Amino acid sequence: MNIKFNTIKGMFRSNLRERPFDFYVAFVLFSLGVYGIVDDGWPESIISDDYSWLVNLISVYLMIASGVIMASLTCNRKKKPIFALIGEMYGWLFIAAAATATALSYVGSLVITSPDNVYSWFIWFSIWVGMATASAVRACDLYNFYRSLQK
Amino acid sequence: MDGAILIAIIGILAAPIAAIVTWLANRKKHVAEIYESISESSQNAVETMQLTMQELRIELIETKTSIDDLIIENRLLKEDLILLKGQNQQLLFENKALEQKIEELSRQIRDMK
Numbered sequence: 565m566n567i568k569f570n571t572i573k574g575m576f577r578s579n580l581r582e583r584p585f586d587f588y589v590a591f592v593l594f595s596l597g598v599y600g601i602v603d604d605g606w607p608e609s610i611i612s613d614d615y616s617w618l619v620n621l622i623s624v625y626l627m628i629a630s631g632v633i634m635a636s637l638t639c640n641r642k643k644k645p646i647f648a649l650i651g652e653m654y655g656w657l658f659i660a661a662a663a664t665a666t667a668l669s670y671v672g673s674l675v676i677t678s679p680d681n682v683y684s685w686f687i688w689f690s691i692w693v694g695m696a697t698a699s700a701v702r703a704c705d706l707y708n709f710y711r712s713l714q715k
Numbered sequence: 716m717d718g719a720i721l722i723a724i725i726g727i728l729a730a731p732i733a734a735i736v737t738w739l740a741n742r743k744k745h746v747a748e749i750y751e752s753i754s755e756s757s758q759n760a761v762e763t764m765q766l767t768m769q770e771l772r773i774e775l776i777e778t779k780t781s782i783d784d785l786i787i788e789n790r791l792l793k794e795d796l797i798l799l800k801g802q803n804q805q806l807l808f809e810n811k812a813l814e815q816k817i818e819e820l821s822r823q824i825r826d827m828k
Contacts, residue, residue, distance in 0.1 A: 618724065625728065645753065646746055650738070657731045665724040672720040713752045 580637050586652075586702075590633040593659060593695075597626030618669065622662045629658030649713075653706035656699045663696035 580587055600623030636651030670689045738745065 615721075618721075621728065646749060649749075654731065654735050654738075657734065661727050661731045664727050668720055668724050668727070672717055672724075710749075713749050 583637060587634060587637050590630040590637070590655070590659075593626050594630035594634065597623040597630065599623075600626070615669075618665075622665055622669075625658050625662040625665075629655045629662065633659070649706065649710060653703055653710060656703035656706065660696050660699035660703055663692050663699060667692040667696060 600619055632651045633655035636648050636655060639648055639651075641648040667689055670685065670692065674685070
């Protein structure tokens with residue numbers, strides 16, 4: 565019991581305490597991925613029923629990527645430095661790809677039919693574009709750090 | 716959905732997979748490079764610490780030498796002060812003797828008058 569407590573304490577001492585918001589965002593995206601798979605009506609209405617496999621694929625991307633980010637944020641960086649860095653970097657890259665794909669699917673829905681509520685469409689589109697940009701910036705930041713380690 | 720957008724989505728989703736597969740293909744090399752860099756930086760940190768400690772040691776030795784010099788100077792000053800105290804006491808004694816002589820002489824002059 566004591567060892568377990570120490571391990572959890574160790575986790576909070578490392579990356580998780582430094583980046584709690586990253587962990588929270590990853591958790592939200594993981595939940596979103598689960599919701600995308602569980603709820604058939606979301607957000608297929610934006611794309612179309614024919615491309616529900618695409619929504620499921622994006623949901624799986626979100627789940628795996630955010631799961632890897634959460635694991636890399638809570639792992640012991642001293643014991644697993646490669647996983648802590650690479651896991652987080654590729655995790656954010658996958659999130660960026662999934663968010664861009666979702667944003668593009670929103671654009672795709674606009675090409676075929678005009679949305680019922682333009683404001684709602686724009687808000688969701690902005691959220692996904694913002695998510696993609698933020699994730700890409702984080703992935704690039706980690707990539708630069710990775711490159712600085714290689715030099 | 717438009718075909719071009721669908722292709723773009725699939726391309727975007729495939730990009731990170733391609734990146735991670737490339738990384739995994741060269742994993743050993745990359746991991747070795749990172750560990751080498753980490754060990755190099757650790758070694759540099761140790762060397763820097765050693766240099767700093769050495770400089771501190773030299774500074775401490777210099778400080779100790781100057782403190783020793785100060786102690787010697789202090790001892791000399793103390794000895795000088797003791798000598799001065801002795802001289803001062805001697806002077807006081809002589810002063811008292813002179814005072815007595817002056818009193819005696821002034822008494823003699825008074826008697827002669």
